[in-house]
Amino acid sequence: NAGVTQTPKFRVLKTGQSMTLLCAQDMNHEYMYWYRQDPGMGLRLIHYSVGEGTTAKGEVPDGYNVSRLKKQNFLLGLESAAPSQTSVYFCASNLAGAGTGELFFGEGSRLTVL
Amino acid sequence: LAKTTQPISMDSYEGQEVNITCSHNNIATNDYITWYQQFPSQGPRFIIQGYKTKVTNEVASLFIPADRKSSTLSLPRVSLSDTAVYYCLVGPNQAGTALIFGKGTTLSVSS
Numbered sequence: 001n002a003g004v005t006q007t008p009k010f011r012v013l014k015t016g017q018s019m020t021l022l023c024a025q026d027m028n029h030e031y032m033y034w035y036r037q038d039p040g041m042g043l044r045l046i047h048y049s050v051g052e053g054t055t056a057k058g059e060v061p062d063g064y065n066v067s068r069l070k071k072q073n074f075l076l077g078l079e080s081a082a083p084s085q086t087s088v089y090f091c092a093s094n095l096a097g098a099g100t101g102e103l104f105f106g107e108g109s110r111l112t113v114l
Numbered sequence: 115l116a117k118t119t120q121p122i123s124m125d126s127y128e129g130q131e132v133n134i135t136c137s138h139n140n141i142a143t144n145d146y147i148t149w150y151q152q153f154p155s156q157g158p159r160f161i162i163q164g165y166k167t168k169v170t171n172e173v174a175s176l177f178i179p180a181d182r183k184s185s186t187l188s189l190p191r192v193s194l195s196d197t198a199v200y201y202c203l204v205g206p207n208q209a210g211t212a213l214i215f216g217k218g219t220t221l222s223v224s225s
Contacts, residue, residue, distance in 0.1 A: 004157075035215070043215040056212065059212075090157045104160075106157055
């Protein structure tokens with residue numbers, strides 16, 4: 001089992017460029033989440049999804065868009081990257097209805113916006 | 115969602131027991147308490163989860179008093195490899211809830 005896989009692991013963008021981060025999970029989990037973590041800081045929720053075709057805003061959704069066209073994939077898009085979006089992005093997934101359920105995290109995608 | 119408060123940092127020595135307390139005064143009836151551990155450059159990983167009283171697994175214990183307004187993660191006989199950030203997460207047993215992390219506690223273990 002691969003668990004939660006994030007692609008790419010590293011990326012450097014110029015201000016104004018766009019990109020998409022892919023999160024894939026092979027555990028048949030209903031829920032998926034995107035977090036960002038700035039240096040020395042905690043995790044902040046960007047967007048999350050409770051199932052295929054659904055998305056919802058988290059704490060810091062501005063500047064990001066997401067899509068969940070397939071149950072196993074959750075995409076995070078930056079339409080016009082800004083230096084403030086330099087961060088490490090973590091994807092996570094979990095099953096429905098088991099307490100908060102154990103969250104399974106990917107290894108992270110480190111994004112630098114110049 | 116219940117807001118959580120943890121100490122920013124803690125220091126310990128190898129072999130000692132470490133207790134990290136999380137305050138969650140407005141915890142709801144259907145909220146569970148979950149603790150995660152994060153090493154540098156890695157995603158957090160699940161440690162333990164509980165609803166009330168005490169839960170123990172092979173790596174930690176979780177103590178939750180009757181009023182559930184706080185919880186304590188106990189790490190027995192820590193080693194250098196337990197140096198990490200520990201997060202307390204409080205959330206309900208229901209579908210589709212945004213899971214909001216607090217700022218976490220950085221534990222530093224020295225020899």
